[in-house]
Amino acid sequence: MAQPHSIEVLLRPAVELYTVAVCAIAALLCLVAPWSLALSPSLGVGSALTFLAFGAIRLRDALAILRYRRNIRRLPRYVMTSRGVPVSQQRLFIGRGFRWEQRHTHRLMQTYRPEFRRYVEPPPLHRLARRLEEQLEFAPSPLPTLARLTAWDSPLNPTRPLPPVGGMPRLHGIEPHETDVTLPLGERVGHSLVLGTTRVGKTRLAELFITQDIRRKNAAGEHEVVIVFDPKGDADLLKRMYVEAKRAGREGEFYIFHLGWPDISARYNAVGRFGRISEVASRIAGQLSGEGDSAAFREFAWRFVNIIARALVELGQRPDYLLIQRHVINIDALFMEYAAHFFSRTDPKAWDVIVQLEATLNDKNMPRNMIGREKRVVAIEQYLSQVRVYDPVLDGLRSAVRYDRTYFDKIVASLLPLLEKLTTGKTAQLLAPNYSDLDDPRPIFDWMQIIRKRAVVYVGLDALSDAEVAAAVGNSMFSDLVSVAGHIYKFGVDDGLPGASADTKVPINVHADEFNELLGDEFVPMVNKGGGAGLQITAYTQTLSDIEARIGNRAKAGQIVGNFNNLFMLRVRETSTAELLTQQLPKVEVYTTALMSGATDSSDPHGKTDFTSNTLDRISTSSVPLIEPAHVVGLPKGQCFALIEGGNLWKIRMPLPAPDPDEAMPRDLQEMAATMRRHSIEAGDWWNNQALPGLQDAPLPDDLIDGFRHLVGTATSPATAGPHHG
Structure with missing residues (x-):
């Protein structure tokens, strides 16, 4: 029977159908010919009902066996439109599945036994049809028509092929009773890690989560912040985000930042907003190598960027990559500009003395360490040595210009390649925006603005074209986000606004695809301390080795992984990655049966018994x-297998997407998405930095740019000039 027992065997013939047939025949006899069973007509009706009730019970048991055997080979199709995705204020919908327990392990072990092979493997007719399709592929007409008939994907086809999903259907088919699997939203602050190899459903799971995050509202009717980092650029993900933002009425809060499409991208200054001025240097120098001898040069680079950033802020200028690069190459100009600013406030007559000192300088009396510097710089330095004024910013600039010019260029040499990557071509327009250019319709955003507006942001880093620039920009954005999270944790989202409260926090949903390519030292505090500010990080990657290779430190990689409380494990190809899940699970007891039989000869030649035999299970x-x-x-x-809610193991399958008739995008976004699809490369190869010819700097058509500007032109206006502190 199908009821559970200590030893459950569901892979067997549905013998209950024999009882169902007998009950049906007996009920028919009781109704048509009760006299044949020595029953009166009234007793015949009662007996027929009894037989039918018992037959219905046995039919239910038989259908359970048949459904179980069907699911072992082929799961029912599970399709859902985007509109049909349930959105709850309390829970996050993941898919359909069941909680994995000891009985499921027992059932799975049974499927590997040879006596049950015929219930697990495809039937002979199915295998024959597949071989026939292979042989008829290049056969002359009309024979290929027969192959198309056998490959017809319809329940009416007895040789219907299996879905092209690979793997073992039995892993999910062992439980015929599925339920909707959800995750309490309170658990998301503990962050989620999604692991899976290429093309197994990570992006589909991301779409499912992002769809709900975009459409979710709290009790006050406010939406949540959604930030998606997509290094390689997935066109379908971009389309899904735009469609869902429009469906939720949030297209006015939808921002696209894409390094590969600077003409229609929003602009962002990664070092323009900060809580402490030293954050500027940390975000830039953090991209440099700190291993071995490089550590010293990294510290020098940090110091000089910090000196430049402090001077820029004192001059009323907002730091950006272009300004920092300009002054790293020529620190003299910044020194003279700041000296003029300082003397105009403290000692207006100083310039008369400086001009006189400058006139007396020549190649013979020039200090040896100042050779190659401008005479005005040397004159200012000599004047400051005489008057001995104290200003921390001016002292920092003085220490920089006192270095020998050749030596200075050597110690900042490691910084210049990074700045070149971030300020070359049209990328400079995105990362160093001109705040005073009111004719540029491309919006400028920062993370605090995004969080206050409850906006939706798609960050396309175009890693297929330039993986190094993508990683540098992604790291800078993460650093900036960590700084903003720290500010929110201390002062709240609305700090500085009327009626602000330090307790004001909003859910900030951060989805980082291929996040191993964006990892840096700043990601550690982001995952283990960002939850207090409302950050809810969902990270997607392929293997644990990707994280370790990026970080370069096994202990630090383990530290990052240990901060993810929810684990979603899709198909992986690395055993050590799979063991991240399996080694956290307990062992269970499963039952096995063994048929034993034997015979014993009788030792009495005159007895009536020649031998005795026994058989037992x-x-x-x-x-x-x-x-x-x-x-x-x-x-x-x-x-996938999901370890959620404190270590509960669930087996889940996500719904396949079904197209919605109203999923429409503006023509400019459609063309951009189409180009992204044409130039897409498998995720397993994109770090090879295969450039896309003509994509990075190729201009878009004017009508395309005008259309997009009409779409995003009203989203926000450029911020006013001047530095902005968090």
Whole structure:
């Protein structure tokens, strides 16, 4: 029967159907010919009802067996439109599945036994049809028509092919009773890690989560902040975000930042907003190598960027990559500009003395360490040595110009390549925006503005064209976001606004695809301290080795992974990655049966018994892991194991997307998405930095740019000039 027992065997013939047939025949006899069973007509009706009730019970048991055997080979199709995705204020919808327990491990172990092979493997007719399709592919007409008939994906086709998802359907088919699987929103502050190899459903899961985050409202009717980092540029993900933002009435709060499409991208200054001035130097120098001998040069670079940033702020200028690059190359100009600013406030007559000192300078009396500097710089330095004024910014600039020019260029040499990457071509217009150019319709945003507006941001880093620039910009954005999170944690979102409260926090949903390419030292505090500011990070990557290779430190990689409380494990190809899940699970006892028979000859030659025989079933138990790494490797596409809510293991499958008739995008975004698809490269290869010819700097058509400007021109206006402190 299908009821659970200590030893449950569901892979067997549905013998209950025999009972159902007998009950049906008996009920028919009771109704049509009760006299044949020595019953009166009234008793015949009662007996028929009894037989039908018992037959219905046995039919239910038989259908359970048949459904179980069907699911082992082929799961029912699970499709959902984007409009049909449930959005809750309390829980995050993941898909359909079941909580994995000991009985599921027992059922899975049974599928590997040879006596049950015919219930698990495709039937002979199915295998014959597949071989026929292979042989008829290049056959002359009309034979290929037969192959198309056998490959017809319809329930009416007895040789219907299996869905192209690979893996082992039995992993999900062992539980015929699925339920909707959800995650309490309170658990998301603990952050989520999604692991899976290429093309197994990570992006579909991301779309599912992002769709709900964009459409969710709290009790006060306010939306949540959604920030998506997409290094390689997924056109379908961009389309999904725009469609959902428009469906939720948030297209006016939708920002696109894309390094590969600077003409229609929003602009962002990664070092323009800060809580402490030293953050500017940390965000830039943090991109430099700190291993071995490079550590000293990194510290020098940090110091000089910090000196430049402090001087710029004192001069009333907002730091950006272009300004910092300009003054790293020529620190003399900044020194003279700041000296003029300082003397105009403190000692207006100083310039008369400086001009006289400058007139007396020549190659013979020039200080040796100042050779190659402008005479005005040397004159200012000599004047400051005489009057001995104290100003921390001016003293920092003095220490920079007192270095030998050749030596100074050497110690900042490691900084210049990074700044070149961030200020070359049209990328400079995005990362160093001109705040005073009111004719540029491209909006300028910063993270505090995004959070206050409850906006939706798509960050396309175009890593296919230039992985190094993508990583540098992504790291800078993460650093900026960590700084903003720290400010929110201390003062709240509305700090500085009327009626502001330090307790004001909003959920900030950060989705980082291929996040291993964006990792840096700033990501550690982001995951282990950002939850207090409302950050809810969902990170997507392929293997644990990707994280370790990027960080370069096994302990620090473990530190990052240890801060993710929710784990979604899709199919992976690395055993050590699968063991991140399986080693956290307990072992369970499963039952096994063994048929034993024997015969014993009689030792009495005169007795009536020649031998005795016995047959018995022996039941034993064995301890096995709840799931093995091989089961994670064998997952079909679109399915995952999830360790959520304090270590509860769930087996989940995500719904396949179904098109909605109203999913429309503006023509400019459609063309951009189409180009992204044409130039897409498998995620497993994109770090090879395969440039896309003509994509990075190729101008877009004027009508295309005008159309996009009409779309985003009203989203926000450029901020006013001047430095802005968090």
